[in-house]
Amino acid sequence: MRLKGDVLKQIRRKRGLSQTALSEGICTQATISLMEKQNRIPKMNILTAICARLDIPVDKIIENDDVSMTSQFDEISLLIVQKHYDDATERLNKIKVKKLQNDFDKQRYYYLLGVLQVATDQVDEAIFNFELILTQFSTMSANIYWALTTVGMAMAYEKRGNEERALKFLQRAVTLIDEKQLTGGKRQWIIIYRNIADLYLKLKQPNEAIKIANRGINICREDLSMFLLSDYYQVIAKSKVMLEDHQAAIENYEIAKSLLLINDQTENAEALENEIDQLK
Template sequence: MHKEQPALRILGDRVRHYRKLKGMSQAELAKGICTQATISLIEKRNKVPSMNILVRLVERLGVAMADIVVENRDKTQVVLAKVEQLVRHSDFTQAEQALNGISIDKLTGGDDKKRYYYFKGMIELFAQHAPDEAIYYFGRVLNPLVTRERDLLAIMATLGLGLAYAEKKAQDRARVYIDQALGLLKGMPLKEAKYLDVELTIYWHTARIYYELGDYQDVLKHVGDGIDVAVTHDSLFLLDELYALRAFALQALGDQQAASAYEIAKALARVNQSQALYEQLEKASATA
């Protein structure tokens, strides 16, 4: 007899991502809910525990059920989740290949279409170096204008417009969208782990924009805000990149603290296994 597959599929890699973001071991996540072996099966084999266990794990991680669970037969959701992780880690070439497997015509939900357009915008900007195309796709995320207070895609797409205009050297327009993205972010409660990821990403991208514009004091301000948030929440996410930008800005300003910032950034790059960043820092620090 054919055994019917479970209706839900848990994304074990995302459970691991959010657990580490919280600074928790498998045993700490499991305590009072299930066994450590259950957490291991979830993360390594995408094994769905009982719904009771699943609900309690979601509450402890501080994420939404949809962040770690998809319908087993919904391959589109699996691909979108994969693309999201690739974009977050700046692997835009692989993200583009994965996203090409999705047809926009087959996306029925409004949120799924917004996710698709946001990913397309990031890919056009960083993989294809086509800011005009990126502006089009980021605009689709915001059309119709999203007014929900905590719409993450609205914030990220707004920042994406700032990145695209910075690439076009349209400084005034870039600043408008940077300020708007930061305004949308202001006061957002970090009750869920995904908001911390987004906040740190925004600080990182914002600092990158100001670095390209040559506004090194603004780079230091936004990098400092991002580092403070990461340290407060015991997160290593993008911390190496933030310290790297601090080092670059200090060096551009001729500040002697650049050497110290480079050493911290290199140490964090080793911890995060960011080999490409480490090599970039080694080369840059030689002249600091």
């Protein structure tokens, strides 16, 4: 595995960032200097955080036969978002945790395992794995998995029926996001805001759900992405129903339906049409 320091330097300058600005909250300025001048490879969580800040894949600046586990974890994460839990489990089971070479990969592994366990009603196991991340990896640099795991705890406790504890973890996750300079890719931010907004809705906090959903929508707009965009508008629509603002609910459902049709999700769009009809 070889770091392409010259490419890193070019991209950093193109983004208008100094070495100090790129390193802020992630590592030292000297680390960036060593990467650019001596092709020194930092710890994987630092490397991933730097790439996230530059909005580039790791393999953009790494020449290697195995660009950590990033691509595999990203594929598994997408399968979970799409609710293909069996496929996600099969892919995750192929990864041997004892062979993972750095703590960041282990952090991501246990997070995805915990999310899958929540989705498949293995709540106690999920809480165990989330707690493992929050204790064992608490000294790592502030990456988005810190907040994602905290949201995962909220998801687990909501599924267990402990709404008070779920809300506590959810609020803690939002505080982490607002007060810490967490590093993460655009897709991860879109996922975490969708999960938070959805949980606030389940916990009967419609105004908070709308606020968080709008954060996610703004990221989608900035990135010209339609990823989970329909989900956000559905959360807002359901929140408006809870607030008894049926006209606003219909408007947001219509937007969500249009986005589903654009993405050829006809069956899901028809389900939203039924929701709209019930509000008219």
